[in-house]
Amino acid sequence: MPAKDYFHEEVREALQRDGWKITHDPYKVEYEDIRLAIDLGAEKLIAAEKGKKKIAVEIKSFLSKSFIYEFHEALGQFLNYRWILRRTDTDRELFLAVSQDVYEEFFPHALVQGMIEEENIQLLIFKPNEKEITKWIKQQNIKDT
Amino acid sequence: MPAKDYFHEEVREALQRDGWKITHDPYKVEYEDIRLAIDLGAEKLIAAEKGKKKIAVEIKSFLSKSFIYEFHEALGQFLNYRWILRRTDTDRELFLAVSQDVYEEFFPHALVQGMIEEENIQLLIFKPNEKEITKWIKQQNIKDT
Numbered sequence: 001m002p003a004k005d006y007f008h009e010e011v012r013e014a015l016q017r018d019g020w021k022i023t024h025d026p027y028k029v030e031y032e033d034i035r036l037a038i039d040l041g042a043e044k045l046i047a048a049e050k051g052k053k054k055i056a057v058e059i060k061s062f063l064s065k066s067f068i069y070e071f072h073e074a075l076g077q078f079l080n081y082r083w084i085l086r087r088t089d090t091d092r093e094l095f096l097a098v099s100q101d102v103y104e105e106f107f108p109h110a111l112v113q114g115m116i117e118e119e120n121i122q123l124l125i126f127k128p129n130e131k132e133i134t135k136w137i138k139q140q141n142i143k144d145t
Numbered sequence: 146m147p148a149k150d151y152f153h154e155e156v157r158e159a160l161q162r163d164g165w166k167i168t169h170d171p172y173k174v175e176y177e178d179i180r181l182a183i184d185l186g187a188e189k190l191i192a193a194e195k196g197k198k199k200i201a202v203e204i205k206s207f208l209s210k211s212f213i214y215e216f217h218e219a220l221g222q223f224l225n226y227r228w229i230l231r232r233t234d235t236d237r238e239l240f241l242a243v244s245q246d247v248y249e250e251f252f253p254h255a256l257v258q259g260m261i262e263e264e265n266i267q268l269l270i271f272k273p274n275e276k277e278i279t280k281w282i283k284q285q286n287i288k289d290t
Binding site: 031072110115 | 177215220221228
């Protein structure tokens with residue numbers, strides 16, 4: 001099992017340093033069925049606000065041996081969470097937080113880039129040591145507009 | 146780690162009994178980058194043909210403790226494989242094979258049903274003991290047509 005929450009504190013602090021107010025940590029994503037909700041609740045998202053903007057952040061360290069295995073999991077989770085948010089917390093945008101090192105090493109690959117664009121995955125890139133957000137990446141996919 | 150290939154032989158036999166010729170087992174999905182390809186190759190898809198129809202089948206047992214965790218993984222994998230197939234083996238359709246029991250227990254849930262429809266995931270439902278395919282489910286999502 002990958003070290004899921006490895007960068008949790010780093011991302012939380014980076015968000016605060018970027019002017020975000022942490023409103024829920026963990027932010028629990030739930031939908032109807034209790035049995036599914038318990039499992040979903042095991043993942044720890046962070047919810048934050050800045051002015052009128054509301055976001056939820058899924059953090060993936062990608063520190064396990066297989067990047068692609070963890071990417072599958074991150075992608076599936078992201079799509080599930082987004083599906084739920086669109087029905088329960090409609091003005092909150094979801095971001096996948098990825099460290100700068102992982103972003104530079106893996107995200108230029110055609111498959112990863114293709115999936116990110118096709119599925120309109122919004123990214124928050126951060127430097128863990130500096131606890132700093134370096135980039136927000138929003139996709140421009142027609143499917144989601 | 147879930148028992149990934151638990152129903153592999155059952156699905157293979159069910160396909161054969163349904164008149165499919167197994168052409169690749171495992172069927173390796175690869176795309177450009179070698180490092181990603183090695184990881185992708187660890188998953189074992191089955192490729193089959195029947196007349197002019199060509200399919201690839203991803204098998205998920207959903208026998209781990211957390212259905213939703215395995216569903217995230219299955220969904221991410223399916224989308225990745227489909228993305229690659231559309232660029233490398235364009236007339237081959239991808240199906241996710243799910244046992245009848247799992248299908249009846251989990252797939253009626255709104256979240257699962259919603260994701261399956263939204264992402265246009267095609268399903269092959271089978272009975273493992275009988276080694277029999279009971280249903281092919283194709284989605285009618287405008288995104289993929």
